[in-house]
Amino acid sequence: MSDKRKSPLKTALHGMDERAYKMMAMYLQGPCKGAAVVVEDLKAEIDIIDADSVKAKTLLKQRLTESARPIIALSLQELTFENIFYVKKPVKTSDLLFALSEARAILSVKKKSDNQVNSCTQNTASRQSQNPVTKPESLLSPEKDPVKKQATKTDEQKKASKHQTAMQLDEGKFNAFIGSVPGLDVNDPKQFPDAAYNPKDYFQGYVQSALMVAEAKKQVMRLNSGWKPLIIFPHNHEIWLDADDKQLRAFAGVGMNKISGPGMTLTPEESITASVQESLEKVHDQDAFLWKLAAWTSKGRYPGALDIYRPVFLKHWPNFTRLVVTPHALRISALLMASPRTLPEIAEVLKIKPQYVFVFISSAYALGLIGQAKREADEIVQPSVVKKTEQQGLLSRIIGKLRANKS
Amino acid sequence: MSHYKIIFTGPVGAGKTTAIESISDIAPIKTDASASDMTKTKKSSTTVAMDYGIMNLTGGEKIHLYGTPGQERFDFMWDILTTGGIGLILLLDNTRADPFQDMKFFLDSFQQFIAETNVAIGVTQMDLSNKPTINDYHTQLQGMGIKPPVFSVDARVKNDVSLLVQSLLYSLDPGIEA
Numbered sequence: 001m002s003d004k005r006k007s008p009l010k011t012a013l014h015g016m017d018e019r020a021y022k023m024m025a026m027y028l029q030g031p032c033k034g035a036a037v038v039v040e041d042l043k044a045e046i047d048i049i050d051a052d053s054v055k056a057k058t059l060l061k062q063r064l065t066e067s068a069r070p071i072i073a074l075s076l077q078e079l080t081f082e083n084i085f086y087v088k089k090p091v092k093t094s095d096l097l098f099a100l101s102e103a104r105a106i107l108s109v110k111k112k113s114d115n116q117v118n119s120c121t122q123n124t125a126s127r128q129s130q131n132p133v134t135k136p137e138s139l140l141s142p143e144k145d146p147v148k149k150q151a152t153k154t155d156e157q158k159k160a161s162k163h164q165t166a167m168q169l170d171e172g173k174f175n176a177f178i179g180s181v182p183g184l185d186v187n188d189p190k191q192f193p194d195a196a197y198n199p200k201d202y203f204q205g206y207v208q209s210a211l212m213v214a215e216a217k218k219q220v221m222r223l224n225s226g227w228k229p230l231i232i233f234p235h236n237h238e239i240w241l242d243a244d245d246k247q248l249r250a251f252a253g254v255g256m257n258k259i260s261g262p263g264m265t266l267t268p269e270e271s272i273t274a275s276v277q278e279s280l281e282k283v284h285d286q287d288a289f290l291w292k293l294a295a296w297t298s299k300g301r302y303p304g305a306l307d308i309y310r311p312v313f314l315k316h317w318p319n320f321t322r323l324v325v326t327p328h329a330l331r332i333s334a335l336l337m338a339s340p341r342t343l344p345e346i347a348e349v350l351k352i353k354p355q356y357v358f359v360f361i362s363s364a365y366a367l368g369l370i371g372q373a374k375r376e377a378d379e380i381v382q383p384s385v386v387k388k389t390e391q392q393g394l395l396s397r398i399i400g401k402l403r404a405n406k407s
Numbered sequence: 408m409s410h411y412k413i414i415f416t417g418p419v420g421a422g423k424t425t426a427i428e429s430i431s432d433i434a435p436i437k438t439d440a441s442a443s444d445m446t447k448t449k450k451s452s453t454t455v456a457m458d459y460g461i462m463n464l465t466g467g468e469k470i471h472l473y474g475t476p477g478q479e480r481f482d483f484m485w486d487i488l489t490t491g492g493i494g495l496i497l498l499l500d501n502t503r504a505d506p507f508q509d510m511k512f513f514l515d516s517f518q519q520f521i522a523e524t525n526v527a528i529g530v531t532q533m534d535l536s537n538k539p540t541i542n543d544y545h546t547q548l549q550g551m552g553i554k555p556p557v558f559s560v561d562a563r564v565k566n567d568v569s570l571l572v573q574s575l576l577y578s579l580d581p582g583i584e585a
Contacts, residue, residue, distance in 0.1 A: 017538045168566070237540070316545040317556040320574065321529075321567045330573055334581035337554055350581065389580040391493070394411065396583045397464045399576055402430065402569040 008037040009100055009107075012044035014063070015053030024048065031093045035100050044069065046103045051075035052089070060084070068110070070103035072096070159238075159283040168325040168403070171356075178326070178359055179253060179299045186300045186355045189344065195358065196304035197297065199366065201255050203227075204290075204297040206264050208366065211286065213266055220269040227251055231269055237286045242279075245292070252296035291323045291363045298362035300355035302343060306365065311340035311373040318364060326363070327356045340373045411468070413572065414489055415458070416475040416517065417498035418509045422531045422562030423474035424458045426498060429568040431460025431472055485516060494524040494575045498562065499544075502536045507547050514551065521553075527575035529560030529567070 011028065013021050025038040036046070047063050049056065051073040063071055064084075072085045079086040085099040169177055180186075186195040199205040206223060207230065214221040214232040223230040228247070231240040241248065256264070302308060314336035320329065331350050335341065343361060347354040364370045389395065415423045428435050436459040458474030473488050489495070497513050499506045510528070514521065530544065539547075544557045556574035560567040577583060 017536065168570070236537075316549075316554055317558075317574065319541045319558050320556070321558040321560055321570050325570065330570070330577045331581045331583070333556075334574070334577035337578070338581065351584075387580070388582055391411075392580055392583055394464075394468065395493075395576045395580060397466070397468065398462065398470055399573055399583060401462055401464055402573055 008034050009104055010039045010043055010045045011036040012041040012047050013038055013049075014047060014059050015050035015056050020050065027091070027096075032097055032100070035097055045107055046070045046072065046100075048072045048074065051079060052077075070106045072099045072103060159280050169327055170403075171327045174327050174356070178295060178355075179249070181299050181301065184301075186358060187353045189354075192308060192344070192354070195301045195354075197299075197301040197362075198304045199294065199297060202297045203252055203254070203256065204293050204366065206256065207290065207293060210266050211290070217268075222267050222269045224265045224267065226263050232286075233283075239284045239286050239289045240279075240282050241284065241289070242282060248293065249296045252293050253299060285322060287319065287367055288322050288324075290366050291318070294363040294366035295324060295326060295359050298359050300359050302358040302361050303365045306343075306361065306370070306372055308343040311342050311345075312336070312361065313340035313371050313373060314364065315369050315371060318367065318369060323363070326359050328352045329356075329360045332357060332360050410471065410491055412471045412473055412488075412492040413494060413496060413575075414473050414475065414492045414517075414520075415496045415498065416485070416513055418500060418503060418513075420503075421498035421500040421509075422529075422560070423498055425562035426496070426529070426560070426568045426571075427458050427460040427472045427474050429562060429565045430462060430572065432463045433461050435460040435472075489517065489520040492520065492524060494579060495521055495526040496571060496575060497526055497528045498560065499528065499530050500532050501530050501539070502532045506530070506539060507544075510544070510547065511551070514553070525575055525578045526553075526555045527571050527578065528555055528557045529562070529571045530557065531560050531562055533559040534561070 008028075013024055016024060021038075028034070028036045028038065036048075046069050047067065049059055049063065049071060051060065052075050053059070056073075056075075060071070060073065063069075070085065072087060073079050074087050074089055074091055076089045078088065085102055087095045087099050184194060185191050199208065203225065206225065210221060210223040210230070210232055211234075214234040218234055220234070221232045223232065228241060228243040228251075232238075233240070243251070306312060314333060317333050317337065318329075320333075328350060331352075332346055335346060335350060341349070343357050344354065346357045350357075361370055415426055417423055424435065458472075460472040462470040462472065464470060470493075473492075475485055475488055495517055497510070497517075499509055499513075503509060514526070517526070528544065530541065541557055541559055545554075548554060548557070556571070556578065558567070558571050558574070560571055562568060
C-alpha cells in the first residue's frame with residue numbers, strides 16, 4: 001500500500017509501446033494508488049523497464065552505465081542483474097509496490113549522501129555553474145522522445161496523414177498527378193536508356209540518406225534543406241514535414257545541383273517545438289512518405305541503379321492501403337510475386353505502358369522492396385507463363401465493381 | 408447459376424462483419440448474439456453463426472460474402488463455408504495478445520483452401536497498436552513459406568477492404584483487366 005504522506009516517485013518508462021506505456025501509467029495511478037507517477041525522462045527519479053522488449057538488453061545496459069537511478073525491470077524471466085529490482089510478469093500490485101518502496105529507500109540514502117558531498121563542494125560547484133552547461137547527450141533518444149511520451153491513442157489517431165487510406169490513381173489521373181519530364185517519352189523503348197534517374201540528384205536521395213543515419217543512430221534528426229524542415233522519428237518510423245502534398249510534389253522534381261546540395265544539413269533534433277507537437281496531422285508514415293516522394297521524383301522514370309533488361313523481384317507486397325496506388329500497381333505486384341521479370345517484360349505481359357511499371361518500381365525500390373536478380377539461374381530460368389484463370393471474366397467484373405464503388 | 412463466394416475469416420473482433428458491410432450491396436445479414444465467455448472482453452456482441460453479404464455484378468451475377476464466426480468452437484462450419492469459394496480474406500486484430508498465433512491458427516485451419524485458391528491478410532486496429540508492424544508479419548510469413556498481400560486495414564473504410572479483396576483477386580490472376 002502506498003504511503004500518502006510521501007510524494008509519488010517520478011518514474012520514466014522504457015521499452016514499452018504506446019499501449020503498454022499508457023496502461024502502466026494508469027496502473028501506477030490506479031492499483032498502485034499513485035505511489036509513482038510517469039514523467040519525462042529528464043525529470044525522473046527511477047526507471048521502469050520492460051525487460052522483455054526487443055531492445056531490453058541495450059536499454060538495461062545503457063541505463064546501468066549512464067544513470068545512477070534505481071531501475072525496476074519487469075520480465076517473464078527471472079533476472080539476476082545487480083542493482084536492478086526485478087518484478088515478475090504478470091505484474092502483481094504488491095510486488096511492484098515493494099520494488100517501488102525499495103527504490104525509494106535507495107533514493108533517500110543517496111539524497112542524504114549527496115547533501116553531505118554538496119556541502120563540501122559548494123564553492124567548486126558555484127565556480128562551475130558560471131561555465132556553459134553541456135546539454136545531455138540526447139534529449140530525444142527514442143525512449144526520451146516527448147512526442148512519444150505524450151502520445152495517447154487519441155494522438156495516434158490525430159496523425160491523419162499516417163492513417164489515411166490509399167489514393168488509387170487510374171490511368172486518366174496519372175500524368176497530372178505524377179508529372180512528366182519535358183522532351184522525354186518514357187514509353188518509347190528507344191528512349192529507355194534516357195528514362196533513368198538518380199535519386200541522389202533530388203530531395204529523395206537526401207531524405208533516404210537522412211533516414212538511414214537516423215535509423216542507425218536511433219536518434220531524432222532534422223534535415224535542413226533550405227526549404228521546409230523535415231524531422232525524422234526513427235523509433236516510430238515517422239516523418240514530420242511542414243508542407244502539403246502539392247508543395248512536396250513540386251519540390252521533389254527539383255534537381256539538387258552542386259550549389260544547393262551542400263546546403264543540406266542533418267542535425268540531431270535537440271528539442272521538439274510546440275508547433276510540431278500540436279500539428280500531428282503533418283506526421284507521415286515513413287514508407288508512405290518515401291513511396292510518394294519517389295513516385296513524384298521519378299515522373300515515370302526508373303532508378304538508374306537498376307538494369308531494366310535483367311529481371312527484378314519483389315520481396316513482398318507493399319502495404320497498398322496506406323500508399324499512393326499508381327495504375328496497375330496491384331497487378332505488377334502480383335506478377336512479380338509470382339516470378340522475377342525485366343521491366344519491359346512486365347509491361348508487355350500486362351499490356352500496359354512502361355511508365356506505370358517504371359513509377360511503381362521507383363517507389364518500391366526506394367522502400368527496399370525491389371531486388372535485381374543476380375544469380376545466373378534467375379536469368380536462365382524462364383519466368384513462369386501467366387496462366388489465365390477460367391474465372392478471369394468474373395474476377396475482372398468483381399474488380400470493376402470494387403473500383404467503381406470506392407469511396 | 409454458379410454460387411461464387413469470398414470468405415472472410417479471423418479472430419473475434421477483427422472486423423469481419425464490418426468489412427463485409429463495407430463492400431456489400433445489401434445490409435448484411437448478421438447473426439450476432441450477446442458476447443459471453445472469451446469474447447465478452449472484446450465487444451458486446453459477436454458472430455455466432457456467420458455473416459452474409461452480396462455484391463451484385465453487371466449481368467446479374469452475385470458474389471456472396473461470408474464471414475466465419477470468430478470463435479474457434481465453430482470451426483466445424485468452416486469447411487462447409489469454403490466449398491466453392493474464390494479465395495480467403497484473413498483479418499487480424501493487432502491489439503490482441505498474440506496476433507501471430509492467430510495468423511498461424513487461421514492459415515493452418517484453411518491450409519487446403521488457401522492452397523487451392525489464395526489468401527490476402529488485413530491487419531486491423533493498427534491505429535491503436537502499431538506493433539507488430541506489417542514488416543513483422545511478412546517476416547513471420549516468410550518462415551511459413553508463403554508471401555500473401557498483407558495490408559493495414561480499417562474495416563470501416565470501403566477503400567481499404569476493396570484494395571485487400573483486389574489484391575486477393577490479382578494474386579489469383581495478375582492478367583485480370585478491370
